[in-house]
Amino acid sequence: MAIITISRELAALGDEIAHELAELTGYRFVDKQTLENRITSYGFTSTKLEKYDEKKPAFWASLSKDRDDYIHYLKTALYTEAEAGSCIFVGRGANAIFKDVPGCIFIKLTAPLSVRIERVKSYFHCDEKRAKQIIEQSDKDRSAFHRFFFDIDWVNPVHYHMVLNTGFVHPATAAEEIQHLVQLLVTPETEAQLKARLQSLSLGQKVMHHILYTLGIPIHFLEAVYIGDRLVLRGVANSQSAVEAAVAGAQQVPGVGQVESEIQIIQEYSVMP
Structure with a gap:
């Protein structure tokens, strides 16, 4: 048993690699919608969720009790999914929430700006200027989210077991590299420690x-x-x-x-x- 968290820049192919990895390992890919459904099932509305999900909340939202409710329900959702067995989380600060938990593997995906721009242009059908704006806003939001809720520098590689440049690596190859790392790091001892800690x-x-x-x-x-x-x-x-x-x-x-x-x-x- 292991938990894999994937932190990713926009257009670094996070979901694509998570799907490939799930196919290779048999782990569950707990996607954004699954987590959102679980969090809202606790009574935290979609409207409230939008204010906090992978972004720094606005001033008044940062002072609201909803802020504490959000992080409480996010942790509850992640722990519940993790207790169900080996799984893959993408984003949502999972690497910070599972920090120091044995049997957790932390991955960061990046790509050159030029590659990300081309991917965003293709996905959103926009020009280069707009693509760059979208990327800059996403990077700003995700960095601020990690600073605000977890007090960590999201881009610092010391928080991850592996950093992959998806500008050079195909998603299938990236998934194979991550699978190999998991096989090297996960042992019966870490599995037992993970279950007990969870x-x-x-x-x-x-x-x-x-x-x-x-x-x-x-x-x-x-x-x-x-x-x-x-x-x-x-x-x-x-x-x-x-x-x-x-x-x-x-x-x-x-x-x-x-x-x-x-x-x-x-x-x-x-x-x-």
Whole structure:
């Protein structure tokens, strides 16, 4: 079992290579529509999704609770798909979300600007000037998306196991190269580690959902992470009762054992006139 994430520039043939790779490996290609359908099934509307999907949100949207809801539901969707078995994700910050998870392979696809321009001209039936504008906007959006939500430099190769120039490599060849890399890196040990890590990530996400969305307990910046066999809650609350309610809520989620709190309490206060 393995998870492959493909980060791609516009017109670097991300979907084409993902399809080829899925055929070679038998992995599921979890495409954009599949993820969108899953996210909207949680109650996050398509209109809201459009404000955040692979772009930096506008000023007011960046301050909205919808921002936190988006990243919560995106992680939930990715973890759910990953738990179902070996799969391929394209974009959506999957490489950042699965960072440091054993058994995950991170790929970046690029191509020379001249090649990308020709591909965009052909796809959108536009002239060179318009094609370049489309590419520049896409690059700006994707870079800002990764900076805003994950604080990473999307173009930096240190975030990837492999960077492929699709201006020189056919999609079928690129898929074969990625498959070979997966065969080299994935072992029974990494597969076992991946399954265990996905289980803990998914369970932590369920705990957060139960505390924040089902019970509506006001814990800001909530995290639910496993350290060994202990589930540790982190965040900020304004009362001890909220902390106690969060711990009790976590214990209500099936599969959760020992729960510890590292939630900080910051008392609200009023400024005297």
